[in-house]
Every structure is written in C-alpha cells, then in structure tokens.
Amino acid sequence: MKYALFLGCKIPYYIEQYDSSTRALFDLFDMDWVDIKFNCCGYPIRNLNFESYILSAARNMALAERKQVDILTPCKCCYGSFKHAQFYLQNYKELKDKVNEILKKENLMWNNHSKVKHILTVLHDEIGIQRLRTKIKNRLKTLKVAVHYGCHALRPSHITHFDNPLNPSIFEHLIEITEAPLINWSKKLECCGHPIWGKNDKLSLDLMQKKIDDAIQAGADVLCTACSYCQIQFDDIQIQQLSPAQTQLDTVLVTQLLGLSMGIEEMQLGIHKNKTNAKKIYDYVN
Amino acid sequence: MIFTISLYLSLGICILGLLYRLVSWFTLNTQLRGTHYGWVDRIKDASKAVIGSIFSVKCVNIIKTFIIEVVLQLHIIKNDPFRWIAHICIFLGFTLLLFMHAMEDIVSTALFSGYYSTVNPYLCLRNIFGLMTIVGIIMVVGRRYIQKKPLLKTNSRDTFAIVLLAIIFISGFLLEAVKIFSEPVFDQMVNDYGDPSATEDVEALKAYWATEFHVVFSDFNTSNISNEILETGKDVHIGSCADCHSKPTWAFISFPISKALSPAAPLLNKIRMDTWLWYIHFLACFIGLAYLPFSKFLHIVTAPLSLLIRSVADPKPENTANSETRRAIELDACTHCGTCSLNCSVAPVYQILNIPEILPSEKLSATKAIIKNQHDTEIINPDFQIASYVCTSCYRCTQVCSSGINLQDMWLTTKRSLHEKGIKDPYTVCRTTLVQKPDEKHLIPIDYHKVYRRIQDRFAYQYFHLTLRPETFTYCIQCQTCTNACPVMASAANNPNELLVSPQQIMNLMRMRLLHIAIRSPLVWDCLTCYKCQECCPQRIPITDIFYELKQLSVDLTFFDKANTNRLG
Numbered sequence: 001m002k003y004a005l006f007l008g009c010k011i012p013y014y015i016e017q018y019d020s021s022t023r024a025l026f027d028l029f030d031m032d033w034v035d036i037k038f039n040c041c042g043y044p045i046r047n048l049n050f051e052s053y054i055l056s057a058a059r060n061m062a063l064a065e066r067k068q069v070d071i072l073t074p075c076k077c078c079y080g081s082f083k084h085a086q087f088y089l090q091n092y093k094e095l096k097d098k099v100n101e102i103l104k105k106e107n108l109m110w111n112n113h114s115k116v117k118h119i120l121t122v123l124h125d126e127i128g129i130q131r132l133r134t135k136i137k138n139r140l141k142t143l144k145v146a147v148h149y150g151c152h153a154l155r156p157s158h159i160t161h162f163d164n165p166l167n168p169s170i171f172e173h174l175i176e177i178t179e180a181p182l183i184n185w186s187k188k189l190e191c192c193g194h195p196i197w198g199k200n201d202k203l204s205l206d207l208m209q210k211k212i213d214d215a216i217q218a219g220a221d222v223l224c225t226a227c228s229y230c231q232i233q234f235d236d237i238q239i240q241q242l243s244p245a246q247t248q249l250d251t252v253l254v255t256q257l258l259g260l261s262m263g264i265e266e267m268q269l270g271i272h273k274n275k276t277n278a279k280k281i282y283d284y285v286n
Numbered sequence: 287m288i289f290t291i292s293l294y295l296s297l298g299i300c301i302l303g304l305l306y307r308l309v310s311w312f313t314l315n316t317q318l319r320g321t322h323y324g325w326v327d328r329i330k331d332a333s334k335a336v337i338g339s340i341f342s343v344k345c346v347n348i349i350k351t352f353i354i355e356v357v358l359q360l361h362i363i364k365n366d367p368f369r370w371i372a373h374i375c376i377f378l379g380f381t382l383l384l385f386m387h388a389m390e391d392i393v394s395t396a397l398f399s400g401y402y403s404t405v406n407p408y409l410c411l412r413n414i415f416g417l418m419t420i421v422g423i424i425m426v427v428g429r430r431y432i433q434k435k436p437l438l439k440t441n442s443r444d445t446f447a448i449v450l451l452a453i454i455f456i457s458g459f460l461l462e463a464v465k466i467f468s469e470p471v472f473d474q475m476v477n478d479y480g481d482p483s484a485t486e487d488v489e490a491l492k493a494y495w496a497t498e499f500h501v502v503f504s505d506f507n508t509s510n511i512s513n514e515i516l517e518t519g520k521d522v523h524i525g526s527c528a529d530c531h532s533k534p535t536w537a538f539i540s541f542p543i544s545k546a547l548s549p550a551a552p553l554l555n556k557i558r559m560d561t562w563l564w565y566i567h568f569l570a571c572f573i574g575l576a577y578l579p580f581s582k583f584l585h586i587v588t589a590p591l592s593l594l595i596r597s598v599a600d601p602k603p604e605n606t607a608n609s610e611t612r613r614a615i616e617l618d619a620c621t622h623c624g625t626c627s628l629n630c631s632v633a634p635v636y637q638i639l640n641i642p643e644i645l646p647s648e649k650l651s652a653t654k655a656i657i658k659n660q661h662d663t664e665i666i667n668p669d670f671q672i673a674s675y676v677c678t679s680c681y682r683c684t685q686v687c688s689s690g691i692n693l694q695d696m697w698l699t700t701k702r703s704l705h706e707k708g709i710k711d712p713y714t715v716c717r718t719t720l721v722q723k724p725d726e727k728h729l730i731p732i733d734y735h736k737v738y739r740r741i742q743d744r745f746a747y748q749y750f751h752l753t754l755r756p757e758t759f760t761y762c763i764q765c766q767t768c769t770n771a772c773p774v775m776a777s778a779a780n781n782p783n784e785l786l787v788s789p790q791q792i793m794n795l796m797r798m799r800l801l802h803i804a805i806r807s808p809l810v811w812d813c814l815t816c817y818k819c820q821e822c823c824p825q826r827i828p829i830t831d832i833f834y835e836l837k838q839l840s841v842d843l844t845f846f847d848k849a850n851t852n853r854l855g
C-alpha cells in the first residue's frame with residue numbers, strides 16, 4: 001500500500017495528534033508513505049474565488065501524479081474539495097487547459113491519474129475489516145460512541161462517491177471492530193457548524209450545541225470524528241466557547257480510537273492533546 | 287589616512303546603527319493587539335528568560351541549535367539543498383576571510399606566528415575562501431535573476447546586497463591580480479625591506495621576480511637574462527623576500543587573472559591600478575560595514591539570535607513582554623530568502639489573484655511597515671487585508687523559515703488585530719455590504735452588464751454560467767424539499783432583523799432573474815455548504831454550488847473590480 005498523506009492546513013498546527021496517530025495506525029498495515037510538499041486543498045478559498053480554489057486543488061493532484069501515487073486525506077473538507085475539483089476539471093475542458101497552462105510553469109500537469117481517498121475509505125475498503133480485526137488488542141465494550149460523518153465527504157454523493165448519503169455505514173463498521181457500542185442519533189449526518197465559524201459564530205455554535213445535545217441524549221460517551229474541521233469544532237471550539245456548565249461531549253479522532261484498541265502508544269495517539277477530556281476513554285479499555 | 291577615517295566612520299555608523307536596533311527591540315510596539323509593554327519590563331523579562339535558559343537544561347537546546355542551525359545551517363538543506371550550498375559557501379568564505387584577511391592585524395597575526403598575507407598557506411587559503419564566496423554569489427544570482435521562480439520575489443535590498451558583495455570580492459581578486467605584476471609595488475617593497483642603493487642586487491632581484499614572480503617591469507627585457515644574474519637574484523630573494531612570499535601561482539584565482547591582464551600591465555602599473563582597486567575594495571567593505579545595521583546583512587546578528595530564541599521559546603506564545611520583544615527582533619531577522627513563499631500553502635491563490643502580500647515574505651515586509659508606522663490603519667490597503675485572511679495559518683512558513691521566525695504567531699495576531707480594528711475578512715465585508723438591512727428601502731441594483739463582462743473575462747467562465755444559465759434553476763418545482771432539509775433554516779440563531787429567505791425562495795428569485803436580490807439573502811452568506819439541500823433536491827438543482835458562485839461573484843465585484851481588472855483571468 002502506497003499513498004501520499006495529504007494533511008491539509010489545520011493538522012500540522014492545531015491537531016498534530018491526527019498526523020501522528022494516522023501514521024502510527026497505518027504503519028501497522030505496512031503503509032508506504034510518499035512525502036510530497038502539498039499546498040492548501042483550496043477549500044478555504046472556495047468561498048472567495050473559484051479559480052484559486054481549482055488551481056490549489058489541481059496542483060496537489062498534479063504533484064501526486066508526478067510521483068505516481070494516490071492521495072489519502074484524513075480531512076473530509078479536503079476530500080470534498082478534491083472531488084469537486086476533479087468534477088469541474090473533468091467536465092470543463094477549457095478550465096482544465098487553463099489550469100494546466102499555469103501548472104506547466106512548474107512542469108506539472110493534471111490528467112486525473114491520481115485518485116483521492118478519504119482515510120475511512122482506505123481503512124474500510126483497502127485494508128478491510130478482516131485485516132483490521134486481526135490487530136485488535138484492547139476492547140472498548142462499554143464506550144458508547146457517536147460517529148460523526150461530516151458533510152463534505154458524504155454530499156453531494158454523485159461527486160464525492162463516499163458512501164450512501166442518506167444511510168452511510170462505513171464509519172460504524174470501522175468502530176464496531178473495537179466492540180464499542182454505537183449509538184443511534186438523529187443528527188448524525190448534520191453539519192458540525194464549523195464552515196460558518198468566524199463568519200456567523202452564533203449560528204455555528206447553535207448548530208454544534210444541537211448536535212451535542214442530541215448525542216448526549218442518545219447516550220453517547222464520546223463523539224468520534226474523521227475530519228480536521230469537525231474535530232476543531234467539537235474539540236477546540238467547544239472548549240473555548242461553551243461554558244463548563246453547558247453539556248460537554250468529549251471528542252476523539254477515529255485514528256485515536258482505533259489506535260487505542262490496537263494498542264498503539266499514547267505518544268503517537270496524542271489523546272491527551274485533545275482539548276476535551278478524551279483521555280477518559282482509557283478507562284474503558286478492558 | 288582615507289583608510290583610517292573611513293574605517294572609523296563606518297565603524298561608528300555601524301555601532302550606532304546596531305545600538306539603534308538594539309533599542310528598538312525593546313521599545314518598538316509590536317503588540318498588534320493587547321497591552322504594549324514598556325522597555326523596563328521588556329528588558330527585565332528578557333534578562334530573566336536569557337538567564338533562565340542558560341542556567342537550565344534548555345542550554346542543551348541552545349548549544350545544539352548553535353551548532354546545527356547557526357553554524358552548519360542544516361535546517362536549510364531539507365527545504366532547499368541548492369540554497370544551502372550557496373549560503374554555506376558565502377557564509378564560510380565570508381566569515382573566514384573576515385577573520386583571516388580583513389581582521390588580520392587582530393586575529394591572524396596574533397594566532398599564527400608566521401602569518402603574512404602573501405605566504406602560504408594564507409595566500410592559497412585566501413583564494414579558496416574567495417572562490418567559495420564567488421561561487422555562492424553566482425548561485426544566488428542564478429537563483430534570483432536567471433531561474434526566476436514565480437514565487438521568489440527579489441527587491442532592491444536584495445539586489446543591493448548582492449551587488450555590494452560582488453564588488454567586494456571581484457575588486458579583491460582584481461587587486462591581488464594587479465599587485466602580482468605591479469612594478470610600483472615591487473619598488474616600494476625594495477624601498478621598505480631592502481637596500482635600493484645596491485643597484486646590482488636590485489637588478490638581479492628584478493630579473494628573478496620578473497621570471498619567477500611574474501612582475502612586469504617597464505624597462506626590463508626578460509628574454510636575455512643570464513643564469514648568473516638569476517642565481518644572484520635568487521640569493522637576494524632568499525635573503526630578503528622568501529620568508530613573506532610564496533609563488534603567485536598559489537593564488538590560483540588571481541594568478542590567471544593577472545596573466546590575462548598582463549598585456550595591459552605597463553599601463554595599469556603606470557596609472558597605479560592597484561591603488562585604485564584598493565580604494566574600491568576597502569571602501570566597498572566599509573560601505574557594507576556602515577550599511578550593515580540597515581540592510582539585510584543585519585541577519586548575521588539577528589538570524590542566529592532568532593534561531594536561538596526559537597530553540598528555547600514556547601512555540602505557541604502568550605502575548606507577553608517577551609513575545610513582543612521576540613517579534614521586534616524577528617522583524618529584523620528576515621533575510622528575504624523566499625523559502626517561506628516558495629513553500630506557502632496558498633501560493634496558488636497568489637498565482638491567480640496576483641497580490642504579492644499573499645506570499646509570507648512580502649506579507650512580513652508589509653507587516654513591518656505597518657508596525658513601524660505605529661499601526662496606522664491608513665496604510666493597510668485592501669491587498670494586505672485580503673492577503674491576511676487568505677492565509678490559512680497552516681504553520682508551514684514557520685516550519686521552514688530559515689531565520690526561525692515565528693510567522694504563525696505574527697499572522698494569527700495580525701488577523702485578530704485587523705479584525706478588532708474593524709478591517710474584516712472579505713467574506714464578512716461582502717456580507718455586511720450586501721445583506722439587506724431592515725431600514726433599507728431601496729436596493730442598489732447590480733449592474734448586469736458589468737457582471738456579464740466580469741464573468742466572461744474569467745477563465746472559469748463556463749462555471750460561472752451556473753448563475754447565469756437558466757437551465758441550472760429553471761427546473762426548480764418549488765417543492766421546498768431543500769428548505770426542509772436546511773439546518774440554517776431550522777436554527778434559532780438566525781438574526782431576527784434579517785429576512786430569512788429560504789433556498790427554495792432563492793431559487794425562485796434566480797428563476798425570476800433577480801440575482802441582485804438573491805445575492806442579498808442572508809442564507810447565501812450563512813450557508814454551511816453542507817449540501818443537504820442539493821442532495822435532496824428532486825430536480826438536481828445545484829443549490830449549494832449556486833450559492834458558492836454568488837459569493838465568489840460578490841467578492842469579485844467588491845474587491846477585485848476596482849483595484850485591477852486584469853487581476854483575474
């Protein structure tokens with residue numbers, strides 16, 4: 001298995017534990033990481049300028065193409081951003097030509113030869129549940145987990161091709177191998193609210209609070225994310241913005257949860273680096 | 287005389303300049319937001335930190351950083367091996383020449399008993415060090431002016447520094463070359479160290495030096511020198527000169543130059559070219575010395591300082607007196623090497639929008655200008671505003687900065703301070719100007735001609751046809767599925783003063799060609815881009831993508847249209 005890891009702009013500074021835990025997890029399955037100096041996926045600039053967005057996304061894919069490797073990203077917004085860019089570049093030849101004209105200055109070219117995959121897809125489809133199961137050391141039989149799908153991988157499904165947009169299941173399948181019980185909650189597929197953070201904070205917090213309330217009501221002990229922005233929203237921003245009196249939901253990354261059940265060291269999982277009290281999941285190991 | 291005066295003058299300016307810098311590190315208000323600390327607090331805290339670091343385990347970091355990053359500069363290799371070679375050549379060549387040659391009276395003579403600049407190994411070493419520096423300079427010129435990477439900006443300060451360095455080194459080699467064949471210098475040496483009245487000896491020495499040391503004498507024919515005379519010359523040479531002179535061939539750079547110039551030697555000797563070159567050489571050096579505190583050469587002091595500070599400082603600092611001081615030093619530590627810009631995550635955005643301040647190296651210069659101007663908001667232009675918010679705070683530039691500057695801290699604080707000063711991000715600016723206020727009776731119509739023209743100018747115009755192509759939204763059957771799916775519509779956090787127009791209604795506005803009203807709906811600007819509406823729409827209307835387009839269009843019309851129409855496309 002060979003991939004270029006696309007971390008995006010948030011992980012290196014805000015959630016470095018996502019980087020280290022991802023690497024540690026895949027190391028168990030003989031991942032061969034190809035190092036590429038990527039740029040921003042284009043998602044943040046998409047609100048302001050379309051061409052900048054397309055060029056950003058295309059350049060990353062072209063860099064991967066040059067090394068003949070596919071991209072794996074742990075962030076759903078990066079994933080969605082790439083998938084949309086592929087869609088536009090494939091469907092609008094003139095756009096593709098213009099982008100390639102700019103990329104040519106760096107001897108780069110976008111020809112759609114590199115695939116882009118989200119971490120959940122690679123874990124689920126490529127490594128496979130069977131193989132993942134063989135590495136399980138710790139079981140989390142009593143930890144009630146609410147999985148958080150995130151919008152940009154799921155929808156629009158005809159562009160992202162991630163999972164069934166109305167009833168997705170790959171995240172659950174992955175968590176099931178830790179034997180942690182999954183909770184059913186009605187707002188599972190809703191937005192975390194982060195895209196509007198910094199633009200309309202009140203709205204952003206309201207949407208987050210609704211999800212937190214819903215998950216807690218459904219009995220969740222912990223929320224599990226697989227996206228940088230969802231993680232920042234439920235981890236950093238939850239702690240910063242909601243007073244301790246308000247209900248709090250501890251947040252853990254999918255790589256941390258799986259990594260813990262596979263016996264990876266805390267050094268690499270970095271669960272204590274999460275701002276919410278995620279380290280309590282250690283109490284559930286048995 | 288001129289030498290001494292200019293030396294002390296430039297040294298004086300240099301010292302005063304350095305003092306000025308030192309004072310500014312403790313007084314400059316670099317607190318982009320929050321309390322500004324006075325110099326007493328800053329000096330106190332800085333001394334505490336310095337002492338605390340030296341007398342603790344942190345001193346290991348300091349020593350490690352000094353060896354690895356300051357001397358060997360290994361942190362540069364990772365990002366740019368070419369630049370490392372260039373810089374290490376200049377750094378080593380320059381430093382060694384500075385101590386061995388420029389400060390020979392203080393350093394070399396004291397350390398090495400047999401030191402003479404014209405005797406080996408010093409003669410040969412000087413050429414080696416000089417060659418290293420010249421190679422480095424050529425590599426730098428190649429990188430900056432020939433290769434011309436689009437993301438690497440070169441300004442007049444860079445050019446001036448390179449030119450000055452080149453003048454110093456080229457004049458140095460030329461001076462050495464011209465001195466090799468210089469008759470006047472020979473005569474002077476005979477006067478100083480020999481007995482000019484012993485004409486026979488002098489003639490013999492001339493013969494010996496003309497053949498063996500390649501001096502060109504105006505009244506001397508080298509073709510018919512007898513072996514006898516040469517032997518006598520050699521004896522005189524061994525007696526008076528050999529201790530201080532190795533063969534000029536050892537000056538393996540200057541010697542070939544000297545040979546190449548030798549046809550012109552009589553003329554050059556006559557006009558005392560060596561003196562002229564000597565003036566050029568030392569004056570260029572002294573200009574460099576005087577200019578040091580005000581130029582990018584200052585990085586000789588500030589870059590190591592900044593790297594050492596980084597090795598002990600908190601990577602995510604609070605706004606303290608020390609972080610204010612650190613920022614002041616860092617603003618002086620940038621060498622404008624461009625590594626940050628070459629690695630910047632949003633460089634493709636720069637390639638499209640053509641705003642130089644998007645590149646961190648340029649943004650830092652702009653930030654410095656703002657800080658030096660006492661944070662005058664007047665000089666913050668829309669370009670800086672856009673650039674600051676386009677930055678994703680990805681930390682990349684901080685990781686690669688060759689001077690160890692905490693750029694991340696700089697960007698995060700600038701962004702927050704701009705926000706506090708009311709200089710908001712482009713998105714918010716557009717939202718505030720566009721979304722209809724409750725007391726607003728008349729809508730300012732959008733100039734459709736302009737919109738069409740802008741769209742057709744853009745290279746992505748096919749895409750922009752989404753909002754202009756009727757088939758994208760004509761098939762909306764107004765079923766409200768989108769509205770029911772939208773989490774923003776369901777939120778209680780909506781501003782009661784704003785008219786809540788639903789996605790379905792916006793699609794209807796689009797159908798009625800009322801784009802200028804659609805663009806003013808709060809929902810367009812509060813849209814989470816969650817794509818729930820689009821996923822559910824039975825007619826496959828790309829609702830979210832239409833919203834994206836409306837936003838991009840507004841930013842375009844608000845920010846780029848006025849500034850520079852050629853900016854996009």
Ligand code: SF4
Nearest residue numbers: 630631677678680683
């Ligand atoms: S932090 Fe900003 S300026 Fe620095 S590399 Fe990232 S996007 Fe560029």
Ligand code: SF4
Nearest residue numbers: 620621623624626687
């Ligand atoms: S900020 Fe650092 S990397 Fe960027 S130009 Fe200055 S010294 Fe070089």
Ligand code: SF4
Nearest residue numbers: 762763765766768823
């Ligand atoms: S769901 Fe589609 S068809 Fe129905 S109102 Fe919304 S945009 Fe129109």
Ligand code: SF4
Nearest residue numbers: 772813814816817819
């Ligand atoms: S994409 Fe925007 S408009 Fe559509 S449902 Fe989500 S928030 Fe509402």
